[in-house]
Amino acid sequence: MNLSQLLLILRAHKKLILVTLLVTVLGTLSVSLLLPKTYKATSSLLLNYKGVDPLTGLAMPGQLLPGFMATQIDIISSKNVALRVVDHLKLAESPAVIAQFNEATEGKGGTVRDWLADLLLKKVEIVPSRESSVVDISFKGSDPQFVAAVANAFADEYQKTSIQLKVDPMRRVSTYFSEQTKLLRDNLEVAQSKLSKYQQDNGIVSVDNRLDVESNRLNDLSAQLVMAQGQSMEASSRQRMAQGSNGMASPDVSSNPLIQNLKIGLGNAEGKLAEIAQRLGRNHPQYESAKAEVDKLRADLREQLANTSSSVGNNAQILQQREAAVRAALQAQKAKVLELNRTRDEMGVLMKDVESAQRAFDVTSQRLSQTRIEGQAEQSDISVLNPAVPPIDPAGPRVLLNTLLSIFLGTLLGVGLAIVIEMLYRRVRSEADLQETLQIPVFGAIDWNANKSPRKKGALNGILPRRLRLR
Template sequence: MTLFQFLLILRARRRIVAYAVVCTAIAALAVSLVLPKRYTAIASVVVDVKSPDPVAGMMLPAMTMPGYMATQVDIINSDRVAYGAIKRLGLADDAGLHARWLDATGGRDTFESWYADILQAKLDVKPSRESNVISIAYTSPEAGKAAAVANAFAQAYIATNVELKVGPAKEYAQWFEQQGKALRERVEQAQARLSEYQQQNGIVNNANGRLDYETQKLNDLQSQVVLAEAAEADADSKRHNGGADLLGESMQRPVIQQLKSEITLRQAKLDQAAGNLGKNHPQYIGMAEEIATLKQRLAAETRQVAASVDSNRRVAHEKVQRLKAAIEAQKTSILALNKNLDQAAVLQREVEAAEKAANAVADRFNQSSLESQSNQTNISVLTPAAAPVLPSSPRIPLNVLVATVAGLLLGIGAALVAEMFDRRIRSTRDVEAGLGIPLLATLESPDKTTTRRLSFGRPMALPG
């Protein structure tokens, strides 16, 4: 079938097509007028994903994820938000709805679950493309109810969003509080162990100062040992060398110097008396006896000096030994003090680590407590729903237009079916196709108003 033949068929069967178009349009109009009117109210909420969290003070990474807006749409469509909307609308106290619920379910399900399904069936949530605005649309036979339900879902969504932040924060706060108590006990125990150890070992707060003092004391003892060893060596040298060293030591004593001067003076007088009086003279003998007495005293003093040098050596040797023993004792004391300080430092680090962990948990507890008390959210109502003036359905012009197009298609189909069951010759091409022979000439009917009906399978009567 060519396009020309198709157009000829539609021209011939135009009444069928017209009847189909008119009937479908009238039917659509009648149905649209009979159907109850429905109103759609839309509430818009905006989700701020760029501002930092008001409590945490920083951008939360979940807000920047691609699926964040889809998650928000799922939250709005959740039963939790629907339950919140039912509570805000006060529908749980509606006796009529309770009666419908009992008739529909027999009380097997909860009223909130049953009516949430009804609300969600008429709820349409759509995020705007390339923006952070979400539209919440609700359709109802009543314009006021549509607006009320849409606004209730928007408010319930905001409240649920706050609960989703506050609920985990409360649980975190409780957990951090328990952990904080345990960590504070650990701090107290660690501090008690440190205090007990310090008391047992006599460690004061300025332990490093004490260590410096003990080290300086050790250095002083070592310096004293050096001096005592030098004194011992000097005394030992004097003892072994004898004459010269002892003479020098003796000359340093005033008594010996006085005796030697006195002996020298008297020896000169004795020599003079020997020349004048003679060695047998009583005066000479008396002077000689005095000189002998002085020499005895000098010898006694000299022996005393030697004994003093030996005594000094013994004293110096004993002092060196005492100082060396004191040095060893001081080293032992310093080593013990270092050991005690090291152990005290270990206990102090345990205290500091416990305090650090306790402070970190306390900070997290304060943060979680603050979050659990917050009613701030990054979602706000952009445009509240208002009661619509015009119904959203039925759309009479659209329905009539769609019905007209459908009726046109139906009429065309009916015309083609009618043509199949009652085939007619409508052009010279139909003659050639029906007879299978070429067309020689075309005869015009003398009466233009008379139509010739020629059918295949019957002989054609030509005018005589």
């Protein structure tokens, strides 16, 4: 079907199209005038919520948080808020409402509050702004005062619900932190008691200072031991030299003034004895006297050498004993320092337990204070920007808009009916229809234009063609 065929069909069924259009427009206009007037009240809310970025810890506007606005819309349109609105307006206490509920449910169960909440949710409309944090809550009804009251009630109860959703978890968290604070306080007291008892049992006032003193003493004993070892080794060497066959080469012997005097006296006596021996015989009294003096000096020298060697040996023994005493003191000091290190380590563990318990207690106490403050703060981040007022002009029905839509739909319906009737009862209205119907080529066409007034031009003109066109 081409455009010319469609125009011929519409021209042939123009009366049907006009009747359909007229019926549609009149029906729509009648219904629009008969429908009761509906009013729409809108309350605008401003959402000032600010969240915290979990990565940076910085506050960011709520509208930038994913799903924030959708969550707020879900809260407003929740049944919890609707039930609070029903209770706020005391709708369930009206006898007329109860009668309507019984008539609508026919005793099938349920409550008046739930029934009213469902009805309110069907008529409430929530529209968020695209470029701001403003949300419009609209409600439609037949009573201007009632729709304004319901819209404002939804805004108020949404604020209260938002506060409750924020405060209730904080109160539960505050209770949990309160219990944890008591437990951590007990743990801290136990850790401090263990540390105090350990200090009392070991007589510890300051481990670090005492350890420093004992470490210094250990270093001093180590230095004394090194010195004592050197002195003992030197004394042992001098003892061996003094008690050896060449005792006179010992520095202790050679440096002894008494031995030196005896050696000088012995040398003089021996020289005198040699001189007397050259002049006198061995039996001469002077020779015997000189020889006796030499023997006495030699005996004194040997005795003094023995005494000196014994003195050197005694000195070596004393130094060895002193070395052993210093070594024993050093070992005891090492054990004492090791014991202090062990005590310090054990005390350090106890102190770390106390510090850990104190830190956990401080953090939990701080968190408890914060949650208590947040749980007691009943301030909302939502404010009413524009409260709903009773509307003056009705929001519906829109007679002009409905009329324009009925004209469009009536025209569309009339054209559709014309096409359907034409398809059911096909007529030949052009050469294309004839060729399409008979499936044969058209040889020629007669342009027949009958005169509507044959009486004026004669009867013959009404049946004769004006033009014959061959194809």
